[in-house]
Amino acid sequence: ARPPVPHNVPFTLLGAGLRLYRINEIGLSHYDAGVYAQSGLWPWTGQFHFAQGYFSPPLYPFLIGLVNAVAGSPIDWAGPLISAIAATTLIPVGFLVARGWSGERAGLMAALLLAVDPGQILFSRIGLTDELFSLLLIAGFALSLNATEHGGWGRIVSAGLVVGLAWNTKYHGFLAAGLAVGSLVGSNPLQRASRLTLISLIALVIYL
Numbered sequence: 001a002r003p004p005v006p007h008n009v010p011f012t013l014l015g016a017g018l019r020l021y022r023i024n025e026i027g028l029s030h031y032d033a034g035v036y037a038q039s040g041l042w043p044w045t046g047q048f049h050f051a052q053g054y055f056s057p058p059l060y061p062f063l064i065g066l067v068n069a070v071a072g073s074p075i076d077w078a079g080p081l082i083s084a085i086a087a088t089t090l091i092p093v094g095f096l097v098a099r100g101w102s103g104e105r106a107g108l109m110a111a112l113l114l115a116v117d118p119g120q121i122l123f124s125r126i127g128l129t130d131e132l133f134s135l136l137l138i139a140g141f142a143l144s145l146n147a148t149e150h151g152g153w154g155r156i157v158s159a160g161l162v163v164g165l166a167w168n169t170k171y172h173g174f175l176a177a178g179l180a181v182g183s184l185v186g187s188n189p190l191q192r193a194s195r196l197t198l199i200s201l202i203a204l205v206i207y208l
Helices: 009-020 031-039 059-071 078-102 104-116 118-123 130-150 153-167 175-184 189-207
Strands: none
Touching: 009 078, 009 104, 009 118, 031 059, 031 078, 059 078, 059 130, 078 104, 078 118, 078 130, 104 118, 118 130, 130 153, 130 175, 130 189, 153 175, 153 189, 175 189
């Protein structure tokens, strides 16, 4: 028998349609987006925009460059495409996180709200870091909580990896692990603290 299709799939498809509709017609709309777009020329120039470090860490412009390289030439909508994919991925991730914390109905409500939220749709069609960061921040926070509470090298390494990627998207991405400090309240606090420390160290190495 085939496994049942998760109930969040229709919301994810709806969100994808709203985010990807005529994405190839989107251009640059913000000064920051222009800096990211210029940094995204690195496959040809071999370097980022000279002021890139003042705007964000390197992950987002690096991904823009990869999209441009795959396309074979620079495209105006490389940044919005990354944002749209990240924002679409956030819908099932939000579903899983909310379901794990508060049950199936909460997960479905989270998926629905993420799919149709005007702010989410707007930022998913702009070449800025916000949607990629939102995805990595929420995923990193949830993974850090889980790894701190339950342990296991797989959980710890996964959490550190995602937190490190969030940190490489925005400079305050370390909060994905920092917010998990609340999970230290409970049984075996020293063990929990050691797990969160490992997560933070892995994230730091990836950031550096």
